[in-house]
Amino acid sequence: SQQGEEDPQALSIQEGENATMNCSYKTSINNLQWYRQNSGRGLVHLILIRSNEREKHSGRLRVTLDTSKKSSSLLITASRAADTASYFCATDEGAQKLVFGQGTRLTINP
Amino acid sequence: DTGVSQDPRHKITKRGQNVTFRCDPISEHNRLYWYRQTLGQGPEFLTYFQNEAQLEKSRLLSDRFSAERPKGSFSTLEIQRTEQGDSAMYLCASSLGGTASEQFFGPGTRLTVL
Numbered sequence: 001s002q003q004g005e006e007d008p009q010a011l012s013i014q015e016g017e018n019a020t021m022n023c024s025y026k027t028s029i030n031n032l033q034w035y036r037q038n039s040g041r042g043l044v045h046l047i048l049i050r051s052n053e054r055e056k057h058s059g060r061l062r063v064t065l066d067t068s069k070k071s072s073s074l075l076i077t078a079s080r081a082a083d084t085a086s087y088f089c090a091t092d093e094g095a096q097k098l099v100f101g102q103g104t105r106l107t108i109n110p
Numbered sequence: 111d112t113g114v115s116q117d118p119r120h121k122i123t124k125r126g127q128n129v130t131f132r133c134d135p136i137s138e139h140n141r142l143y144w145y146r147q148t149l150g151q152g153p154e155f156l157t158y159f160q161n162e163a164q165l166e167k168s169r170l171l172s173d174r175f176s177a178e179r180p181k182g183s184f185s186t187l188e189i190q191r192t193e194q195g196d197s198a199m200y201l202c203a204s205s206l207g208g209t210a211s212e213q214f215f216g217p218g219t220r221l222t223v224l
Contacts (some may be wrong), residue, residue: 032210042112042201043153043215088152096166097143098213100152 005101007087012107021075022103023089024069030092032065034074036087037103039084046087079108112136114189114216116202122222123192130188130220135204143213144177144203147172153201159185160207192223 007022025032031050035043048064049056049072056063062075076083086105090098113117113136135142140161145153157167161182171177174192179185186207189196199220203213 035215040199040220042114042217043203044112045212045214048212090152096158097155098145098153099155102150102152 001084006087006104008104009102010105013079013110014109015079015081017079018080019083019106019108021087021106023072023101025069025072025075025089025091025099025101027066027091030096032063032072033090033098034061034063034072035088035090035100036101037088039085042059050094076106079106079109084108112214112216113180114202114214116200116206116216116219118148118219119217120220120222122224124224125194127192128188128190129192129221130186131200131202131221133185133187133202133204133216135184135202137183139204139206139214140182141205141207141211142179143203143205144185144187145203147199147201147218148197156187189221192221194223197221197223 005024031048033048034046037043047058047063050064060077065072084107086103088100088103090100115134116134143158144156147153155168155169157177159179162179174190177187199218202216202220205211205213
């Protein structure tokens with residue numbers, strides 16, 4: 001079963017705009033990770049945020065975590081066509097495996 | 111390229127045939143994971159190894175599925191008597207382990223069962 005749910009399921013924006021994706025999960029976590037997947041390819045790790053962190057930045061990415069609401073958000077600023085992909089949040093379960101949401105399909109229009 | 115390789119990248123087989131996939135993790139990673147992903151869904155955990163020991167298997171892993179990691183390095187995933195419902199992307203990942211460990215994913219093997 002899948003732990004998280006991403007919202008929205010699909011997002012289409014113009015190049016240069018910011019994209020925000022949300023993730024909700026059900027159980028207590030040690031950390032939450034965001035991954036990107038280009039069509040038909042493997043997953044690429046973007047960022048990991050620990051349960052005692054509230055916000056983390058990496059380049060054009062900003063991730064927030066609210067453990068009281070069991071939710072996280074991923075913000076991509078100044079989007080580029082190359083950001084077109086599916087984005088997944090994943091939570092750890094006992095540090096042995098990742099439980100993924102269904103993903104947000106992001107399309108950046110030139 | 112994450113450093114994790116999988117072979118083959120694509121496999122088409124007829125229902126009832128056996129298939130085997132291989133994963134080569136990053137050499138210093140002691141944990142290796144298998145996931146399955148169907149169209150429009152996120153990956154779902156199948157099983158994982160700590161070195162050569164298989165420590166957890168999902169209930170998704172029916173008795174037709176078997177995975178090995180004989181020397182704690184590469185791993186194989188075999189599906190016997192394939193069914194059309196086995197059609198999916200099979201993803202392998204590796205990590206150093208620990209409580210906050212990033213997993214590095216391979217490109218996946220796409221299985222189509224006719």
